[in-house]
Amino acid sequence: QPNVNARFIATVLNNLAGNYERSGRIGQAIDIYGQALEVESSDARTDPLSVSTTMGNLGRSLCKNNEHRKALSLLDKSLVIAKRYLPEDHIDVATAFHRLSRCCEQLGDMQRAMQLCEEAVAIASHCLPHNHPRIAVYLSQLASCHYSNGNLEAAIGLQEQC
DSSP, X not given: OOOHHHHHHXXXXXXXXXXXXXXXXXXXXXXXXXXXXXXXXXXXXXOHHHHHHHHHHHHHHHHHTTOHXXXXXXXXXXXXXXXXXXXXXXXXXXXXXXXXXXHHHHHTOHHHHHHHXXXXXXXHHHHSOTTOHHHHHHHHHHXXXXXXXXXXXXXXXXXXXX
């Protein structure tokens, strides 16, 4: 049984960091997501999926702050955990693929970004209704990858599906 106080503190820290991130205070968000990850990591009984979520949140913020190498490491770990503990067609697995894809795109690794984003689209298309907005977000990201890779026709085709 995980330490209830640690779980509560980590949740509060994640929520606070999310508010800082949404308000554009990325540096503060990074610090607080880091604190949440420390709290979760201090208790061996912490749910691995909670740790994965915090890693994903911290990775997203690091990517926004142009700290791509640190972000990639955390986002890779988050994906590994999600794939280990969730069914392969779970939407949280798609989210982990998508976050990693965005960071790879920002680093200019278009091949990997497209492969990851294609995984996110496939999973989301399988487990969500065809008109769900998250599918449109993932398709738009995939279109962006194709556009950045010089494939305008594929990008237009994907955007039309949104």
